[in-house]
Amino acid sequence: MNGINGAVEPAVVVTDVVKQFRLFKDRRTNLKEVLTQRHRRNRYDMFTALKGVSLDIPRGSTFGLIGHNGSGKSTLLKLIAGIHQPTSGSIEARGRISALLELGAGFHPELSGRDNVYLNGAILGMGRRQIDAAMDQIIEFSGIEEFIDTPVKVYSSGMYVRLGFSIAVNLNPEILVIDEIVAVGDEEFQRRCFDHLHELRRKGVTIIFVTHSMALVRQLCDQVAWLDHGTLRSVGSHGDVVDAYLAEVNAAESERLENQNGDTAVESGRSGTGEVRVTRLEYLDANGESRPVGVGGAPLTIRIHYEVREAVPTAVFGLGFHSENGVHIAGPNTFTAGETPYRLDEDGYIDYLLDPLPFAPGIYTVEVAVTDGSLHHVYDYQGRGAELRVQPGQGADIIGLMTISGRWRHPARDREEAL
């Protein structure tokens, strides 16, 4: 439990917290209903968002909360921030909490950006002078000098987040609580946010955040808690918890896809003369077992099943991989690989082996084509032949769309080692 922080005293102690929400079928908000309706007790269902969660968040640590949607992450954050009270159990936060929970959290739409800074500072219990001292820094960091005296109701979502984040981090929090919002700003602002988070971390601020980005968890967190349907599955250093979490998510997704459709049938965007037709693509893992998805960094075989309607003397197979936003990443084919064109008389399949599958997690479109030896006569072409879903693997994260097989060399050190 203590991880790398040893016996550091906790900044937040969560003890056996249960949180139930009443889901009103038809909320009684007027007196007449209260007085006239009987059986009042059955008018709402109880929804238990947290079912007895206990954990300590060490002072000065960066603590990630992960879990699928509806697992209770955000509820726990709201309880820590003091917005809701636990139904039973207790939460003790030792230090001034600054929370950034939703887009535009804590903003009054009619007030100007500047007035909202005062409002938020006052909510955090700061005096006017303290806020004045931080004002310039906040405005500068948010990068919205021009609009600081305009009512925030006209702000764009990006501006909301910029100002909100800027306020939250610049008003000297002792405990910073962030729900998944930082992702809204542009690339440059995000980078500044992360730089700032690193700096706060150095200063010893306890940071608690919810995210779905495992890369961010690996990058920032000392410890991670995994919530699942309102219970705590595990707490620990990020590596173990994230791996366990991903393994389960991957398994669940595979199962779902398998139930949907066994193989990736090939249909849309078709052209070609049809002597040879690709019937389906199949993905095989290292053990040769058919899988609905690929795992980044693990071997993958793409098996192209074809049917021969008319024997052809020469045939070339090709594949094309496109990222979700349309980038054509690669287009391997048997011709450029130096394979002699095949003579095809009967139905069969051909394998394309990738070891390892170099793609980053995501969804890719696979196009598939069969042509004759000259490459000009197309037997069958499918622009959107199939979908290849790549899940994150166990190893290091893939940065960008795919890994490339380069090697690093540092002559100076090599010389040192040789000596």
Place this chain on the structure above:
Amino acid sequence: MSHATTDLWRYRGLVSNFARRELKAKYKGSVLGWAWSLLNPLATLAVYAVIFGFFLRFTPTTAGNGKANFAISLFTALVVWNFFFAVTTGSMSALIGAGPLLRKIYFPPFVPVAGNAVGTLVQTGIEFGLLMVVYLLWGNVGWTIIFVPLLLVLLAAFSFGIGLALALLNARFRDMAYIVQVVLNLLFYSAPIIYPIDFVQQRYATDPWARIYEWNPLTRFVEAFREALYTLRVPSGGWLLYLAGVSLGVLVIGWWYFQRGAAGVSEEL
């Protein structure tokens, strides 16, 4: 209660922020702006003065300077009533209005209610200032004016206590605001604001129901303010004690009731 005072002190910045916003936002976008905060009560005063003083010929009591003026007597009572009215109704809307904030960020829910009371107090201060100018010009100022700050503190405690309770009730049952409108209307006419207290006392001197009328804290507040400012008499000590007791009691009960339900209020707004 000691917890309450530390909380109040800790969040004084936020209370004043809410108060300032209340004042700022009130007349925003209107041409005359701040002037409305004075024109509004003056217009009400003019309406009542014309109807009750001129058409219906209500006779005012004699003031400390030997003269009598219905409008000035009415103005004194209206300032008191306006404060009570603005604090009680404003408390309800202040808590509802703070709902979007309270759902997203933590601060004690009494803060917007207190902010509304403080903002109203500032506004009432201005009205009192105007009232004092009128009294100076009319030549009716006495040492009894020293009771005014004390009375104002008691009135503030009384109104704030009621405002807290109503704010929480209204958060749970939104009809509260409408019920309160009706009740306040009744209260307005059942306190000697537009008519002198003798009106009722002379006619129903022996009626046991008149006791209820007399013991109504608002009747007592209006009378006490009128004595200190208009007739320049020392308010009766017994009634002052009564007001102090009632105000403190109402404040404590209102606060206790509010705090008891405050923790869950962010889910109800």
